[in-house]
Amino acid sequence: MTTINVTYPTTAKGDVVDTYFGVDVADPYRWLEDDRSAETEAWVVAQNQVTQGYLANIPYRDQIAEVVKNLINYERxxxxxxxxxxxxxxxxxxxxxxxxxxxxxxxxxxxxxxxxxxxxxxxxxxxxxxxxxxxxxxxxxxxxxxxxxxxxxxxxxxxxxxxxxxxxxxxxxxxxxxxxxxxxxxxxxxxxxxxxxxxxxxxxxxxxxxxxxxxxxxxxxxxxxxxxxxxxxxxxxSEDNRFLFINAANSTSGNRMYMRDLTSENTDWVTVKEDITSDVYALTTDGDRLILVTNEGAPNTKIVVADAANPSVENWRDLIPETENVLTPSTAGGNIFAEYMVDAISQVKQYDLKGELIRTVELPGIGSAGTFSGKENDTKTYFTFTNYSTPTTIYSFDIESGATDVFNRPATAFDGEQFVSKQVFYTSKDGTKVPMIITHHKDTELNGKNPTMLYGYGGFNVSLTPRYSSTVAAWLELGGVYAVPNIRGGGEYGKAWHQAGTQLQKQNVFDDFIAAGEYLIENNYTSSDYLAIRGGSNGGLLVGAVMTQRPDLASVALPAVGVLDMLRYHTFTAGAGWAYDYGTSEQSEEMFQYLLGYSPVHNVKAGVEYPATMVTTADHDDRVVPAHSFKFAAVLQEHQTGSNPTLIRIETDAGHGAGTPVSKTIEQYADIYGFTLFNMGITEL
Known part of the structure; x- marks a missing residue:
């Protein structure tokens, strides 16, 4: 395989040591946490020079940029x-x-x-x-x-x-x-x-x-x-301007809820729910009736009704009870639109505010439906429909009759008819069945040599449902296979599925992802030489943990804006709020040892050949601070054995991802896909 020689900048090591429950843990790259220091700034500049120098030598980088640009360039x-x-x-x-x-x-x-x-x-x-x-x-x-x-x-x-x-x-x-x-x-x-x-x-x-x-x-x-x-x-x-609702939380799961009647002279807060072990929010109101969405006693979520005069939990009454499928509701025209996830695929039912079923909404196919929102007096609403090979199409929906019409179908350069998506179920390490959607060109041969991107998240009750993305379409156009498993930690099967990937059960998330990679290899979609693993934020943690636990699984690892130092994540910005999913190194000796056992920064070992790795982050990321990525890249560069490159790409004037300019998106994906294909040994497109 053609290689590009890399000389990494020297990263100074400090002598910082933290003690947790009598255990000393060295943190030699602590100085990289100071995002305002001249030393950190110089390190960022030096690393970017090395990375850009490497990427500039990939022969088809500009060609990939054109593919991405061509697919993004459509009216949305x-x-x-x-x-x-x-x-x-x-x-x-x-x-x-x-x-x-x-x-x-x-x-x-x-x-x-x-x-x-x-x-x-x-x-x-x-x-x-x-x-x-x-x-x-x-x-x-x-x-x-x-x-x-x-x-x-x-x-x-x-x-x-x-x-x-x-x-x-x-x-x-x-x-x-x-x-x-x-x-x-x-x-x-x-x-x-x-x-x-x-x-x-x-x-x-x-x-x-x-x-x-x-x-x-x-x-x-x-x-x-x-x-x-x-x-x-x-x-x-509330839409009638009568009620003010406050949702208050200490973590990303579970909240208290309070309310105040803005038409009353009594300005005291009324407690709707004090316990923080479950979630609740106001969906809408109907006179004195509060219509609330909650997973209190209902892991898959239900809709309840409460009287404004006495709204506490013990007085809630089921309006739309929990089912075996996860519920995400919205309202428009005085109706409730209940979207259910059935193995991560959308089904939608329309109810009135009394909880009576009006109809099941006919969707255009198998995929993800969204929106169905509007004001109380609206007679029409709109919904979106998409999947991995169908660009997001907008449909109008007549609330009274249920008639559906195409409002906007985008004209793209991507021919979705040439690609197929298949949902499979594979078995994880502990016997759990996990769904995964695999998308590729309809003529792809299952010969074990297809460049494959395995993408995952696995946390915070977030569900990965099938959605079209121009950048994913570019990967497919480049001949790639794209696979997304619905691993534990997500919300695809409700609160129980989420909790099965939290704190002392976090390893389930990594095991599910590893098993997904093994399924793709065993079924000849790809092989380790042609497999890349990718994820961002909590998904960056997923990639960091999997590549350190199973460095042989994939040839390329792409951790993006990742949570990578699990002993200190809670000390930055709003990180302490993630403790519901992760636990913290301070809460107990057992939790500390568990976090230390998988924290990517702390589990890079000398003498191991890790996959070709490009860590990506941004200098204005104040959600998952870039110090996570800085420290992980530094320790990887220190210990990597063999010739696989270990690079870090640090975007300037950018954050965690939201609001990223299209021009930067094109550059990012040209670099990511170019790095990936080149390190799979692909010399020309």
């Missing part, structure tokens, strides 16, 4: 939504870095409402959220700079499209919940005294901003005492 629109006298929608002409918000009145010509491409020259400032006041006369939107979770909020007069003097700074992990046309509720943390990209953010608070006033005058309404300390707090206002 979202489902329309009504605000005031206007219908709004997002559209991207194809290669615009950010999608543009358009609007039209009646059958009039669409006009640009907000063009985020004008926020910055390079497209690195993105539109993060957009919400409208009750009559649509005002809009509030968030912007993100360089992909950061810290946001700025602007308020616009929608008629004139002029900004008003209500700019808010330092907003993080927040919705914008309007109350009539008077103001909105939002959430944030106190700005850290140290690095805003890595300093721990621990106490979330909800504020009310009254239009026409200064942010300094905003009223703090929740989360301002030690007794009410929560890491994540969200506010929502």
């Amino acid at each position: 629109v979202t489902a329309p939504f009504q605000e005031g006298e206007y219908t709004y929608f997002y559209k991207n002409d194809g290669l615009q870095n950010q999608s543009v918000v358009y609007r039209q009145k009646g059958d009039g010509e669409p006009e640009v409402f907000i063009d985020p491409n004008k926020f910055s020259e390079d497209g690195t400032v993105s539109l993060a959220a957009l919400t409208f006041s009750e009559d649509g006369s005002l809009a509030a939107y968030q912007t993100s700079t360089g992909g950061s979770d810290w946001r700025e909020v602007y308020v616009m007069n929608t008629e004139t499209k002029e900004l008003i003097a209500d700019k808010l700074d330092n907003v993080k992990f927040s919705g914008l919940a309007w109350y009539k046309n008077e103001g909105f509720y939002y959430s944030s943390y106190d700005k850290p005294e140290g690095s805003e990209l890595s300093e721990k953010t621990d106490q979330h608070k909800v504020y009310y901003h009254k239009i026409g006033t200064s942010q300094a005058d905003d009223i703090q309404i929740f989360g301002h005492t030690e007794a009410e300390k929560h890491r994540y707090v969200w506010a929502g206002v």
Whole structure:
């Protein structure tokens, strides 16, 4: 196989040692956690020079970029939504870095409402959220700079499209919940005294901003005492502007819920649910009836109804009971649309607000349906449908009759008819059956030599359902096989499936992923020489753990923005909120030893030949700080045996992934796919 010689930068080693339950653990690359130091900045520059030098020598890198560009370059629109006298929608002409918000009145010509491409020259400032006041006369939107979770909020007069003097700074992990046309509720943390990209953010608070006033005058309404300390707090206002709901959580699973009647002189909070072992949120209201979604006593989720006068858990009544399939509901036109996952495939049922079944919605095929949202008085809603070979198509749906029509079917360069997706069930290490969807060209020969991308996540109750992606389509066009297993830790089979991949059961996630790779090899889709493993964030942890436990499984490893130091993840930004899934190194000796046993940073061993690895991260990632990736790359470069390259690609002016400009996406995937194919020994396309 052709190789490219690599000389890695020298990474200094420190003498930091932490002691956990009497066990000393060295952390020689602790200095890379300081994202503001000149030394770290110099290290980033040096590593990027090596990586870009390597990638520049891949002969077909530009060819791959053209394939990705060609497949991304198609007009993409979202489902329309009504605000005031206007219908709004997002559209991207194809290669615009950010999608543009358009609007039209009646059958009039669409006009640009907000063009985020004008926020910055390079497209690195993105539109993060957009919400409208009750009559649509005002809009509030968030912007993100360089992909950061810290946001700025602007308020616009929608008629004139002029900004008003209500700019808010330092907003993080927040919705914008309007109350009539008077103001909105939002959430944030106190700005850290140290690095805003890595300093721990621990106490979330909800504020009310009254239009026409200064942010300094905003009223703090929740989360301002030690007794009410929560890491994540969200506010929502019912469509009739009667109820304010607060969801408060200390982790990514389980929350408390409080409410307040905004029409009452009594401003005390009413507790809907105090226990944090389950989840609940308000779906809609119907007069004095609160319609709530919860997994309290229902791991697959159910819908309950409560009286506003007495909404506590013991008074809940089932409206749409739990079934054997996981439920994700939405509302439009005074109806409930219940999307069920059946082996990760969508089924949708339509109910009225009394819980009576109206119809089963006929979907266009096997895949993922979404949206079905709207206001109470809407007579029409829209839904999306997609799978790995079908670009997202938008359908209109008449709520009364159930009639469905195509609203927008995108014209792409990808011919989905040439590709097939197959769902298989394989057996994991402990005998658990796990589904996986495998997609490839219909003429692919199962000869064990197909470049195969095995993608996984496995955490935080996140479900990987079949969805079209231009970048995945590019991999398929390049002759690749794309495989996605629905491993434990996800939400495909409800809370039990999620919990089976958490804390002291986290190894199940890695075992499920390894078994998926072995299935692909045993059934001649590929072989270890042609297998790449990939995942981002918690999926980056998955890749890091699997490549250190089974370095022989795949030829290429691609951990993206990964959680890779499991002993210290909870000390950065909002990381402590992930403890429900991971546990922490401080909670018990057993948990410490378990984390130490799989933490990727701590399990790279000398004398082992690891797969060709390209770690990817971004310098503005304040969700999973880049120090995870920095330290993992440093220890891999120190211990890698053999000629397989160990590179780190550090995107500048970018974050955890949201809002990434299209131009950067094309570059990223040209590099990722080029690195992958080259290290499978493929010399030409």
